[in-house]
Amino acid sequence: MGTIGKILSEKVVYQNMFFTVLQREIQTSLGEGRTYLLWDRRDKSFSVVVALTSDQKVIFLSQPKYAQFRHYLTLPIGTLFEDEGHLEAAKRTFLREAGYESDEWLTLRESGIIDFPVKLLEMNIISFYIIMLEKFLKLKNALY
Structure with missing residues (x-):
């Protein structure tokens, strides 16, 4: 089973006392670049x-x-x-x-x-x- 991708960069784009939102740049296993916004858990x-x-x-x-x-x-x-x-x-x-x-x-x-x-x-x-x-x-x- 191969890798599913890797994180290229990550930064906090919003933060308050309840949660943090990250912007994450990833590279898929097919080499495609993608940007995701996600809650930091x-x-x-x-x-x-x-x-x-x-x-x-x-x-x-x-x-x-x-x-x-x-x-x-x-x-x-x-x-x-x-x-x-x-x-x-x-x-x-x-x-x-x-x-x-x-x-x-x-x-x-x-x-x-x-x-x-x-x-x-x-x-x-x-x-x-x-x-x-x-x-x-x-x-x-x-x-x-």
């Missing part, structure tokens, strides 16, 4: 909640993606805050995005994610948690 880990109904259907959220002027179906996913564990982030995210909380959580999978294959040492962790809908408690004052 280095040093960030995520938690994803897979919520199931009693008949084993997955709960998705309809969330606006303003750059595309559309709503997309997504799983609740959140970045870990400083000094926060994966399970804490999953619970916080699920409450904030879906308005539900649960006392019973199971780790479905925890693995590394790599934003670009040639940067193997910059791996982040993503954790998946699964909960059953009949264990949810809907909160009246939750944010959506």
